[in-house]
Amino acid sequence: MKTEKVIDHIVAWLKEYATNAKVNGFVIGVSGGIDSAVTSTLCAKTGFPVLCIEMPIHQAASHVTRAQEHIKQLKERFDNVSDVRADLTPVFEEFKTEVSLEGAQATVDMALANTRARLRMTTLYYYAGLLGRLVAGTGNKVEDFGVGFYTKYGDGGVDLSPIADLMKSEVYLLGKALEVPKSIMNAAPSDGLFGDARSDEDQIGASYDELEWAMRMYDEGKTAEDFTGRQQEAFKIYKRFNSSNRHKMIPIPVCKIPQNLT
Incomplete structure (x- = not known):
């Protein structure tokens, strides 16, 4: 893959889309994983304002640390990047008090995991609406069009998908060229929806x-x-x-x- 040319192509595509849509930039959820790190860096390279949002819900400490490291690095490299932290744990806990949690434990756990993703989607669109920006998706090709490893109307609810035509291995190639922190490059991919450090491979x-x-x-x-x-x-x-x-x-x-x- 011609990595640098692919990067230039995606950045140009993002710029053209944002210009034609007459929006003020991008909003993206940063999880501490490779996909959100690459996507947020690509968005930053457009020169448009980019808001990175941390949205922990009983998050594993390692995920939080990597997300913060990436955001700090991104802000040092690009003056068009800002960030905000929305701790959704209290919202999630309040939600659980208002719904029935009866049923098989595995089913309940999966329903709650998907709820986390949908709470995050709601948060992203709140800030996007507030600032007149687009929500940038972070799904890659094998997740979005192969195994469907995402939450419907959760992390699947976005305005545009910059890396959805790239395999995971290709996302890593972009990550290396974009100087994504090594802690993220070396971490096992994880959706972070269960409040622990289980990896995508553990689930799939x-x-x-x-x-x-x-x-x-x-x-x-x-x-x-x-x-x-x-x-x-x-x-x-x-x-x-x-x-x-x-x-x-x-x-x-x-x-x-x-x-x-x-």
Whole structure:
């Protein structure tokens, strides 16, 4: 990949989109992960004002530390970057007192994890509306169009997606060229939705390298029967997530009314 040219292309795309939309810049949630670090740096390189927002909800200390390190570095490098911290833990806890938490624990935990993402989306759009800016998404290609590893109307609720055509491995190449802090480059990817340090691989059961490979094989028309051992297992994991999360990756179904009924 021609990394520097890709960076220039994305920055130019962001600038053109913001100019045509007549907005005042970008708002982005910074989690301490590689995707938000790369996306926020790309936004900063446009010269448009960029607001980085930390939104901890019982966050693992390592995530908070990395997010703060990145924001500090970004502000030192770009004078168009500002930040704000919105501690959503009290909001999340109050929400839990107003809803039923009955049901299988795993289901409750997942519902609450998705609630965290949706609270963050609401916060991002509050500041975007306040400042007349766009919410920049941080999803990469394998997450957004492969396994659907994001929350519908949570971190999937954005105005534009600068890195959604890049595989995770390519995001790391951009991260290196953009001088993202090494602590973020070396950290295991994590969505941070469970209040602990569990990684994406812990949740999915396959690494991003395996998922990227499986995505390519699936696009080539391969099936699980074409592989054995760990490759077959990784392919099945990819296919399972791709199928179960398909509803996130296609337009919302609309019930069309036949003309003879109108």
